[in-house]
Amino acid sequence: MPDVDPRTASVSTIFELSRPGRRAFRLPVLDVPEKPLGEIFSGHLADDAPALPEVSEIDVVRHYTKLSTRSFGVDTGFYPLGSCTMKYNPKVNEEAARLAGLAGVHPLQSEDDIQGLLELLHRLERSLCELSGMARVTLQPAAGAHGEFTAMLMIRKALAERGQSPGEKPRRIVLIPDSAHGTNPASAAIAGFEMIEVKSDGRGLVDLDGLRKKVSSETAAFMLTNPNTLGLFEENVVEIARIVHEAGGFMYLDGANLNAFLGVARPAEMGFDVVHFNLHKTFSTPHGGGGPGAGPVGVAESLVPYLPVPLVEKEGDRYRLDWDRPKSIGKVHAFYGNVGILIRAYAYIRSLGAEGLRRVAEIATLNANYLRVKLRGRYHLPYDRICQHEAVFSARNQAAHGVKARDIAKRLLDYGFYAPTVYFPLVVEEALMIEPVETESREEIDRFVDAMTAIADEAENNPDVVRTAPHTTPVRRLDDTRAVREPDLRWKAG
Amino acid sequence: MTYIPHTQDDIQAMLAAVGVSRIEDLFGAIPEGLRLARPLDLPPAESEIEVLRDISALADRNRAAGSRSSFLGGGIYDHAIPSVVPALAGRSEFVTSYTPYQAEISQGVLQTIYEFQTMVCELTGMEAANASLYDGGSAVAEGAMMALRLAADDRHRVVVLPGVNPLYRRVLETYVEGLPVQVVDARMDGGAVDLTDLGKRVSSKTACVLVQYPNWLGNLEPLTEIISIARERGARVVVSLDPVAMGLLKRPGDLGADIVVGEGQSLGIPMSGGGPYLGFLAARMKDIRQMPGRIVGATVDAEGRRGYVLTFQTREQHIRRARATSNICTNQALVALTATIHMAALGKGGLRETAVQCAQKARYAAERLSAIPGFSLAFPGVPFFKEFAVRTPVRPAVLNRALSKAGIVGGLDAGTLDKKMKGLWLVAVTEKRTREEIDRMVDVVSAVVSKRKLTPTLALPRQGGGDKRETHLPLGRG
Numbered sequence: 017m018p019d020v021d022p023r024t025a026s027v028s029t030i031f032e033l034s035r036p037g038r039r040a041f042r043l044p045v046l047d048v049p050e051k052p053l054g055e056i057f058s059g060h061l062a063d064d065a066p067a068l069p070e071v072s073e074i075d076v077v078r079h080y081t082k083l084s085t086r087s088f089g090v091d092t093g094f095y096p097l098g099s100c101t102m103k104y105n106p107k108v109n110e111e112a113a114r115l116a117g118l119a120g121v122h123p124l125q126s127e128d129d130i131q132g133l134l135e136l137l138h139r140l141e142r143s144l145c146e147l148s149g150m151a152r153v154t155l156q157p158a159a160g161a162h163g164e165f166t167a168m169l170m171i172r173k174a175l176a177e178r179g180q181s182p183g184e185k186p187r188r189i190v191l192i193p194d195s196a197h198g199t200n201p202a203s204a205a206i207a208g209f210e211m212i213e214v215k216s217d218g219r220g221l222v223d224l225d226g227l228r229k230k231v232s233s234e235t236a237a238f239m240l241t242n243p244n245t246l247g248l249f250e251e252n253v254v255e256i257a258r259i260v261h262e263a264g265g266f267m268y269l270d271g272a273n274l275n276a277f278l279g280v281a282r283p284a285e286m287g288f289d290v291v292h293f294n295l296h297k298t299f300s301t302p303h304g305g306g307g308p309g310a311g312p313v314g315v316a317e318s319l320v321p322y323l324p325v326p327l328v329e330k331e332g333d334r335y336r337l338d339w340d341r342p343k344s345i346g347k348v349h350a351f352y353g354n355v356g357i358l359i360r361a362y363a364y365i366r367s368l369g370a371e372g373l374r375r376v377a378e379i380a381t382l383n384a385n386y387l388r389v390k391l392r393g394r395y396h397l398p399y400d401r402i403c404q405h406e407a408v409f410s411a412r413n414q415a416a417h418g419v420k421a422r423d424i425a426k427r428l429l430d431y432g433f434y435a436p437t438v439y440f441p442l443v444v445e446e447a448l449m450i451e452p453v454e455t456e457s458r459e460e461i462d463r464f465v466d467a468m469t470a471i472a473d474e475a476e477n478n479p480d481v482v483r484t485a486p487h488t489t490p491v492r493r494l495d496d497t498r499a500v501r502e503p504d505l506r507w508k509a510g
Numbered sequence: 511m512t513y514i515p516h517t518q519d520d521i522q523a524m525l526a527a528v529g530v531s532r533i534e535d536l537f538g539a540i541p542e543g544l545r546l547a548r549p550l551d552l553p554p555a556e557s558e559i560e561v562l563r564d565i566s567a568l569a570d571r572n573r574a575a576g577s578r579s580s581f582l583g584g585g586i587y588d589h590a591i592p593s594v595v596p597a598l599a600g601r602s603e604f605v606t607s608y609t610p611y612q613a614e615i616s617q618g619v620l621q622t623i624y625e626f627q628t629m630v631c632e633l634t635g636m637e638a639a640n641a642s643l644y645d646g647g648s649a650v651a652e653g654a655m656m657a658l659r660l661a662a663d664d665r666h667r668v669v670v671l672p673g674v675n676p677l678y679r680r681v682l683e684t685y686v687e688g689l690p691v692q693v694v695d696a697r698m699d700g701g702a703v704d705l706t707d708l709g710k711r712v713s714s715k716t717a718c719v720l721v722q723y724p725n726w727l728g729n730l731e732p733l734t735e736i737i738s739i740a741r742e743r744g745a746r747v748v749v750s751l752d753p754v755a756m757g758l759l760k761r762p763g764d765l766g767a768d769i770v771v772g773e774g775q776s777l778g779i780p781m782s783g784g785g786p787y788l789g790f791l792a793a794r795m796k797d798i799r800q801m802p803g804r805i806v807g808a809t810v811d812a813e814g815r816r817g818y819v820l821t822f823q824t825r826e827q828h829i830r831r832a833r834a835t836s837n838i839c840t841n842q843a844l845v846a847l848t849a850t851i852h853m854a855a856l857g858k859g860g861l862r863e864t865a866v867q868c869a870q871k872a873r874y875a876a877e878r879l880s881a882i883p884g885f886s887l888a889f890p891g892v893p894f895f896k897e898f899a900v901r902t903p904v905r906p907a908v909l910n911r912a913l914s915k916a917g918i919v920g921g922l923d924a925g926t927l928d929k930k931m932k933g934l935w936l937v938a939v940t941e942k943r944t945r946e947e948i949d950r951m952v953d954v955v956s957a958v959v960s961k962r963k964l965t966p967t968l969a970l971p972r973q974g975g976g977d978k979r980e981t982h983l984p985l986g987r988g
Contacts, residue, residue, distance in 0.1 A: 026816045027617075030625050030854050040855040041592040043863055047945040048874035053758065056869065057893055060730050062760045065862035066632040068853050073594060076854050080598040086618030089606030097608055104513050105606050108558045113782075114596075117569025120576020123784035124584045124922055129914065132571030133783050146551050158644035158785065159840035161827070172688050202827035202837035206655075208688045211832045249539035280537055281544045296840065300513075304844025305619040306609040306641065306804065308786035311840075324684070346684030350585065350647030350677040350773070351784030363565060369555030372512040379514050379521075381536045386524040402528075402536055426614065435612050440828075457515040458524060484812075489614040491817040499809040499821040503798065505638045506628040 024490050027086065030079050031507045034069040040076050086490050087305065088434055094460050098406050098437035098449025099197070099245060101275050101297035106367065109300065109360035118359055123351040127336050134335035137352065138328045140362045141312075147373070148271075148291050149284025150314030154323045156353040160272060161199040163292030163311030164239070168207035169345045170290065170315065170322035171237050171266045177343070187236040187264070193222055195245045195441040200270060209236055216443055220246045220399040222256055231263035241270040242286065245441040245449070246399055247384060247406035249276070257287025266290060266319075274298045275453070276381060276405035279374030289316045298376075299361035310357040324348055379454035380405045383461060387452050390465040394472040398444050406451035410444050419475040419482045421446040426493065427474070427485035431467035512555070573914065576781055579947040580919035581875075583897045583938025584927065585646060585675050585726065586787075587776050589754065589864070590942050592855040595778045599848040609804075609843070613819045614811075620818035623806040623843065626850040633756045633853075634770040635763025636792035641804040642846040643789030643838065646750065646773025647681035650674070650720065652802045652836060653748040653771040653791055654682055657718035658691060659800045659835065660746065660768075665717040666691055669708070669745070671736070672698035673725025676927040678750065682720070701729045701889025701899065709739050716745040718769075723749055723762065727924070727936060728872075728897030729889055730759070737766045753777055753790075755895045757865025769793045778852025779845055788845040799825060802836030867941035868896035871948065875939045876900075878952045884959055888934050897938040899924060899931070903959060906935040912958045918951050 053061055071079075088095075095102035113119065121133050137155055144153045157163035168190070175187045190204040193214050201211045212230055217223040222240070231238075238260045243249045250256065257267045269283045269291035275298045283291045295301050296309030303309070315323060325344045326337035368376065381404055388407040392400060395409040411421040425435035425448075437449040452461050474482050486492065516524075521533070530536060537545065556564070580588045599605075603618065610616030610623075623641045630639035643649045654668045668686070670679055670693055683693055694716075697707040702725065712719055719740045724730050733749070740747045749762040751772035762770050774788030775781070793801055799822065807821035827834040856864060876898045880887050884903030900921070902909060910920035925932030939948065 024815070027621065029621070029628075030850075031628065034857075037859075039857055039859055040594065041857075041860050043590070043860075043867055043941055044944075046867055046870055048871050048948070050870055051873055053866070053869070056873065057730070057759065059734070060759050060893060062756075062758060065757050065858050065865075066629075066761070068629060068632060068856065068858045068861055070857045070859065071854060073855070076594050076851065077598065079854070080622070080851055081601065083618035083621055084598070084601040084603040086615075086621070087603040087607045087610075088612075088615040089603045091602040091606045095608065100608055102608060106513060108561055110600070110605075112562065112565045115566060115569040116577050117566070117572045117574050119780040119782050120574030121572050121783035122575035122580060122582050122586055122588070122781045122919065124582055124586070125573070125575055125919065126910065126914075129573040129575075129919070130783065132568035135571070136565070136568045143552055158648070158842070159838070161837045161839045162644060162648075165837055169684065169688070176688075198826075198828040198831045198834070199837050199839050201832035202830070202834040205832040205834075206685075206837050251539050251541065254541065254544070277537075277540065279546065279550050281540050281546055285544050285546075294840075302605045302844075303608045303840075304842075305604055305607045305616075305622075305847065306843030307841040308644075308843075308845055309840040346687070347647065347677065347680045348684055349785065350645050350675070350681060350787075353784060354644075354786040355783035356780070356786050359565070363561050366553065366556050366561045366564060367558070368512055370550040370552040372555045373550060373552070375512050375514060378533045378536075379516055382516075382521065382524055382528070382533060385528045385530075385536055389528050402530075402538060404536075404539070425612065429612060429615050434608070434615070455513050455515070458520040486614050490617050491614055491815055492812040494613050494811050494817045494819045495809045496819055496821070499807040499819050503638075503795070503821070504808040505624075505795075505798075505805060505821075506631045507624070 027082055029507045030069045033071050033075050036070055038070045038072050040073040093432055094464055095434040096436045096450045096452055098451045101453055103300055103453040104455035105300055105302040109363040112363040113356045113359045131335055134328050136362055138330055138335055140358055143365050148314045149282035151317045152320050153312050153314040155312045155358055156324045156349045157311035158349055158354045159309045160294045160311040161203055163313045164199055164203035166348050167290045167313050168204055170319050173322045173345050185234050187234050189234045190236055191230055191238045195443050200239045220248050221250055227259055235263045235265035237266040237268050239268045243273050243276045243404040246408045247403040249404050253286045278377040280377050290319055295357055295361040300364045301357045301360040308354045308357055310354045376454050383452040387461055391468055394469055408444055409448040411446035411448055414475040415446055417475045417479045419479050421448050423482045424471055427471050427482045429486040430488045575919040578917055578919050581921050581937050582919045584922040586781050587940050588942055589776050589940050591778045594855050595852045598851050620806050622847045622850055624818050626846045629853045630790050630792050633753050634792045635761030636770050637795045638798050639792040640801055642842040643791055643803055645787040645789045647678045649771035649789030649791055650678040650750050651682045651685035653769045654720055656800050657746045657748050661717035665715055667694050667716045669694045669696055669711050669716050669719045671696050671703045671721050673731055674720055674722045675726040701727055701892045702731050705735055712739055712743045712745050718746040718748050720748045723751055724755055724895040727899045728894040729892045733765050754865055757861040774849045777849035786842055786845050788842050788849055800835055803838050864941050871943055872896045872939040875948045882956050899934045899936050902935050909955055913954050916954045
């Protein structure tokens with residue numbers, strides 16, 4: 017046996033493989049007359065090119081193949097990560113996005129040259145309108161948080177347009193539940209708003225009395241996630257919308273959990289004025305190790321004038337980009353958004369069709385409830401009733417043995433699963449947030465339940481093995497403190 | 511094609527375990543009145559064959575620049591992409607993984623980000639880079655907002671050079687509208703910034719000066735002089751960069767820039783109709799706590815082995831919420847990985863060779879075009895990199911229409927992005943274009959002009975609707 021186990025030995029960086037003169041790619045010989053570079057660029061010319069690694073093609077291939085095997089994707093195994101909707105990413109979507117007639121489009125080509133793409137974007141927008149009940153959708157935001165920000169800018173502009181009566185203060189307050197995603201307050205803040213938190217009630221829902229006390233003539237909007245991050249549907253959403261609208265504010269839906277009611281109900285009827293979609297959650301586009309996603313935003317008629325430019329318009333058989341929208345907030349992306357992701361989402365919607373999309377919500381909800389009843393004997397369930405697409409447990413029982421939510425997450429890696437979301441939502445102590453999406457089979461969920469049960473046993477009988485997990489991964493727990501105290505953010509020679 | 515593995519038996523058994531008899535019972539919390547009483551008005555499910563047939567038909571209706579000989583730029587370019595790049599970046603362990611919060615089984619993704627950060631530092635001459643931003647436009651906005659956070663409270667102005675891509679400028683304006691921030695435009699002189707005018711506009715109220723290098727007309731701004739003007743007045747400098755140009759030109763970091771951002775599409779990313787692209791941002795170590803977005807750092811594990819983690823997370827929204835440096839969560843990680851593999855494949859020599867070929871071929875094209883009677887370089891006094899502006903005797907749209915008939919994608923009608931540049935034709939030439947392609951483009955353009963001389967009415971712009979169709983981006987400044 018070798019001294020070093022290749023599965024757990026460190027992988028050198030691509031820079032350490034570098035040898036002067038090695039090349040992985042060559043260009044054809046220059047076929048135009050050459051001009052002296054010194055004359056062309058004079059003072060701008062650098063002495064040397066940046067020190068990118070000098071490696072052969074097989075070096076590149078082996079290095080990044082090795083790194084890929086040290087990553088865990090949905091294709092590797094079950095990803096019960098709450099709030100992230102880690103569903104299977106269909107391969108046909110990838111093939112569609114790679115088609116030369118789409119991947120090769122330059123965004124500044126004339127409308128005549130890109131009619132097919134414009135039609136696809138138009139069809140996707142209409143599909144998202146139908147799914148949400150909204151009047152129009154901008155496809156420009158590149159991620160969920162980007163969509164939130166775009167929406168807050170539109171609300172800001174609409175309020176400015178509406179103006180204030182004499183003596184009235186500007187509407188600068190955004191109300192956000194205490195169970196909200198961190199992006200909500202951050203997006204509101206960078207759009208120039210102040211945040212006031214609304215507490216949850218004993219059932220894990222927005223406290224209506226608390227909300228009534230907090231709305232005022234300064235309320236700009238209420239940002240709500242529904243189902244909320246506890247996986248519970250906000251049963252009083254219509255009343256919430258009434259309270260907020262009567263106070264003169266807008267209702268914003270964080271669409272992160274849209275998978276829960278796709279085709280079953282729609283944001284428009286719930287009273288929302290604006291909603292963002294996470295195409296990388298609900299519509300099966302891959303997460304890519306952190307992105308790219310896409311965060312289209314749908315709006316009711318009242319906010320349509322403020323949508324970013326351009327919008328795709330259909331005129332007869334022809335599609336065009338409408339830039340002439342005087343009340344628009346402007347642009348949040350240089351071009352039309354993450355088009356490659358939009359193509360994948362369109363392929364998904366066509367593959368599933370009307371019935372298939374509703375089936376998504378049904379089976380996602382069934383999976384979550386099945387998992388809920390299977391695990392509730394061993395893990396504390398703070399809100400024990402039918403949930404929607406995800407269930408939030410607490411590691412309170414295990415904490416009594418000195419085993420924390422984080423330890424359980426790490427131990428799951430040894431069992432071959434990715435971890436649930438932990439310590440979120442903030443309203444549950446030692447939270448374990450589990451979202452078993454519709455693409456996971458009953459057997460897979462049973463295997464996960466078995467692993468969670470085994471870990472609960474370990475927490476009681478052998479807590480150290482959980483506290484020191486993971487044991488079988490390429491590296492053990494990493495020193496986060498050292499990473500901040502002695503920052504090493506780039507490779508350096510020597 | 512629902513990708514749902516459940517059999518009827520599974521569903522019945524699971525419903526029984528939950529203690530309900532029908533799936534509808536799981537939606538009891540949704541008030542009756544909110545439930546959609548009709549099927550969605552969407553087409554029925556399609557097989558894979560049908561889906562691909564449908565989308566291929568749409569794709570075939572595009573005249574995609576990537577499949578033609580293209581001279582279109584304006585921030586997005588048709589560069590060569592080595593075969594290893596899509597092959598490796600498409601590995602499904604990378605594609606289907608989540609943000610690497612569970613570091614122990616995400617070392618591969620984390621290490622690629624660490625390598626990306628290192629390469630961005632090498633390209634820019636800066637000390638620290640983040641894990642990516644959405645695109646060049648939002649990177650410019652985030653760079654300016656970072657400079658505003660770093661500046662004293664009374665410095666609330668962003669001085670924008672006229673060479674900043676008008677689309678990026680529009681994004682910046684959208685980001686800061688409603689904040690106590692003032693965007694000030696500097697003047698252009700001969701294709702680059704007017705330094706005398708800039709000296710007047712940068713003041714004790716200026717947080718940063720925003721420069722694009724090369725600028726959106728392809729020209730090289732006098733970076734050294736711009737940085738010294740800003741420095742003298744206590745303002746920071748944010749530079750937006752074309753990374754390919756760094757194969758040849760001095761790095762802004764070496765010249766004293768404070769923040770360097772840019773669009774990384776030129777690094778192995780398909781043009782893809784507008785995205786996904788790659789925003790990057792690099793800065794000085796001392797300013798790290800004001801950087802937006804994720805950052806990966808190297809550390810050690812419990813057994814002393816080198817490993818990587820997401821670090822400085824107290825800047826981020828999931829910890830700091832309303833006081834985060836940015837709201838960004840999902841970024842462009844897979845695109846950053848693609849660029850990393852591309853840069854490794856090119857290497858130092860390949861990046862330099864790419865830059866040299868772009869510069870030489872662009873020069874050849876510029877010479878040949880300006881030799882056509884009536885054509886001239888718009889800014890002869892200032893060096894350009896791979897893109898240049900041409901004054902033409904016929905409108906750019908007319909040239910582009912003729913080129914399109916010949917299977918060529920012409921340059922950008924600069925007036926569609928900036929009214930002040932009306933009539934200028936912006937031609938981009940990458941290493942992918944051959945001498946033969948350039949010659950053919952020049953021949954078509956010459957023919958348009960000579961034909962027009964003989965029979966002027968033929969090439970005259972059509973009236974009314976036909977004209978409107980050409981201006982697909984009427985978004986002039988202000």
